[in-house]
Amino acid sequence: MNIGDVATHTGLPAKTIRYYEEIGLITPQRELNGYRRFREQDLHKLNFLGRARALGFTIEDCRTLLALYEDETRASADVKRIARGHLAQIEAKIADLNAMRDTLSHLIDACAGDDRPDCPILQGLGGED
Amino acid sequence: MNIGDVATHTGLPAKTIRYYEEIGLITPQRELNGYRRFREQDLHKLNFLGRARALGFTIEDCRTLLALYEDETRASADVKRIARGHLAQIEAKIADLNAMRDTLSHLIDACAGDDRPDCPILQGLGGED
DNA sequence: CCTTGACCTTCCCGTGACTGGAACCCCTAT
DNA sequence: ATAGGGGTTCCAGTCACGGGAAGGTCAAGG
DSSP: OOHHHHHHHHOOOHHHHHHHHHTTSOOOEEOTTSOEEOOHHHHHHHHHHHHHHHTTOOHHHHHHHHHHHHOTTOOHHHHHHHHHHHHHHHHHHHHHHHHHHHHHHHHHHHOOOSSSSOOHHHHHHHTOO | OOHHHHHHHHOOOHHHHHHHHHTTSOOOEEOTTSOEEOOHHHHHHHHHHHHHHHTTOOHHHHHHHHHHHHOTTOOHHHHHHHHHHHHHHHHHHHHHHHHHHHHHHHHHHHOOOSSSSOOHHHHHHHTOO
16 A cells, blocks of 8 residues: 555545654555555554544654554553543643633623724733733 | 843743844844843833733734734724634634543543553554444 | 853754655556 | 656754853952
């Protein structure tokens, strides 16, 4: 299977697949003409990576998770620890964004949004409360 | 006022302040020895920028907002439009993160987290449902 | 007068996870 | 022979800074 077909099947851009090879997440074989040859296990790994990335895991987390995935003697506790760490980061980010949203939507609500210059949004940003 | 004092007063790192000058957000004067000299208006702008960045506005949004802030003849509608666009992005990101959190926390809940290899998290990432 | 240490300056590289583009090779069909 | 649609490598750019090197400036102390 060539990279274009793999991109179609996995939903990952060819550029991303090449990048994953470059950083050592996958190691597809090569044809005589230099083309990458992807096999079933490569597709499997790429799908794994796509799902992990979609859940927001970093590349380094993905690398670790992939190693655990391949390791039949892993302890599920190791996986769970990584996942919980990531979940905590997600929740922290959600909290940050919620705070931004609240502040911003209050400012927006207070703003007339017409052609006059008076603007509570700018006042808020300027430090005038 | 030198950059160190400004950093203390605004809470922005000196590196960030220099960067803001480099990209033209502020234009502090210079002393004879080459040191930046910050005046009241520079501090004001930097505080504005700090608040806008804390609300997650991009640098380019900040540039526009700052221009509107300085423009006494602005229409508040222009400000409101930018703010609403940004709010929409924040809300989209929150929705994404909520979806990630839900999926991830379900997987985590299903995982024993002990020393055995069975792991619903890895199964989920591997595509086995 | 010299040194020490805390400032300040510019410049360049690195971050994360790709994305875009250039220049070039390979294969098939016409 | 050529046209096109693959593929390849390599380089540069993204965003908003942060780290660190190499060196200039200034006030205080010995």
